[in-house]
Amino acid sequence: MQFTTEFTPEKLPQPLRQTDEILTIGSCFADVMGRHLADHKLNVSINPFGTIFNPVSMAKLLLMALNGNQPDESLYVERDGIWFHYDFHSSLWADSRDALAGKLQDTLCAVGETLRRADWLFLTFGTAMVYRHIETGQVVANCHKMPGSLFEKYLYSLDHVRDTQTKVLKALRRANPKLNVLLTVSPVRHxxxxxxxxxxxxxxxxxxxxxxxxxxxxxxxxxxxxIMVDDLRDYRFYESDLIHPNALAHEYIFQKFGESLFDDELRAFVAEWAGIRKSLAHRSLYGPTDAHRRFLTHLLAKLETLRTRVDVSVEIASVREQLEATVANRQPAN
Known part of the structure; x- marks a missing residue:
């Protein structure tokens, strides 16, 4: 008897390769998928603007980055001695307006450069509900805990969301003809x-x-x-807040993601890397024994074979350090 409806997405016509460069923009689910990609040694820039929930703000930021525009001067805001900007997440802040302006401009320049050379842009839309700053008439990405009376909340219309995304997609295509765009709707409920x-x-x-x-x-x-609302149709796949998918759900969705998007070489690497990650997390129960030294030597050899394909310098340094410790503290055999 089957109690779930397993959903396996079709393979996308354009596969993701291990050598591809990726940029993720969007809701917290863009952070989650970005971290999974980074954990599997893919070249990914994760949410450089911070968490952005609505597609209108995403489009505005992407166009600013592509066109080299400055952040809107009317949207800087100070709260408790800290400066923010309504178009950006609160993780981007500074002690002064000028310092924040410099930080935001550097971020926009970096994203613009990435967009012009990247192979993939992942956009994760969280909500079509937006907040309009009443004084300026601008839709904002983040209210930065300012009084609710300063904003008007409403559902952005389908036509307007479609038009903003069409505009930014055309600009992206002109700037980088090889760019592929992957859209997702965040499974996090608002x-x-x-x-x-x-x-x-x-x-x-x-x-x-x-x-x-x-x-x-x-x-x-x-x-x-x-996948979240139909395949994983059970609250055991949510965090205790019953809103956010939990780690098990993230792993499951990422597995489906790989089946749909990764090319054969990348899928093989992900499977191989999963075993290596388990080995990297292994710690000897009995101290620096000969057996553990052999285990580390074997692990180091595996990592050395991968260094021409991916950056494993941190992992190699860690294993070498552990090996040196086993030699220095080698226990005599009984």
């Missing part, structure tokens, strides 16, 4: 918007993703949202 409005918001984003993939052959969709 229950503060109420469950009915969360469903409206996610549905709107899903429709936009579908239309964009139909109109642009370099735009693809990965169904992380569908």
């Amino acid at each position: 229950t503060r918007d109420t469950l009915p409005m969360n469903q409206v918001s996610k549905s709107l984003l899903r429709v936009v993703c579908h239309e964009l993939t139909v109109w642009h052959d370099f735009v693809h969709y990965f169904p992380s949202y569908e």
Whole structure:
């Protein structure tokens, strides 16, 4: 008897290769998938603007980066002696306005350079609910804990979301013709918007993703949202807040992600690296024995064979340090 509906996405027409450069932008799920990619030694820049939930702010930031525009001067805000900018996440802050302006400009320049050479851009849309700063009339990415009376909250229309994404996709294509874009809808539920409005918001984003993939052959969709709500249809796959997917769900979705997107060589490497990561986490129960020294020597040899394909310098240094410790503290055989 089967109690779940397992969903295995189709393979995407353009596979992800081990040598590809990736940029992730979007909600906290973009952080999660980005960290999984980085843990498997892929070349990925993870959410350089900080967590961005709505697609309108994502499009604005991407266009700023591509066009070399300065952050909007009217959207700097100071709170408790710390400076923020409404277009960026609160992880980007400074003690002065000038210092923050420099930091934001450096970030935009770095992202612009990455967009022009990257192979993949992963965009994870979290919600179509937006906050408009009443004084400036601008949709903001983050309210930075300022009074709610300064903002108007509403659902961005489907046409406007589609138009903003179409504009940025055209700009990306002009700047980097080889770039592939992967869209996802975050499986994290925005229950503060109420469950009915969360469903409206996610549905709107899903429709936009579908239309964009139909109109642009370099735009693809990965169904992380569908995997979470249909395949993993159980609260045991959520954190205790019953909103965020837990580590088990993340692992499962990443496995499906690899099946759908990775080429054969990358899938083989991921499987190999999973075993090496377990070995790297292993610690001897009995101290620096000969057996443990042989284990480390074998592990070091495996890492050495990978160094021409991926950067394993940190791991090699760690294993060599452990080996030196086993030699220095070698226990005599009984």
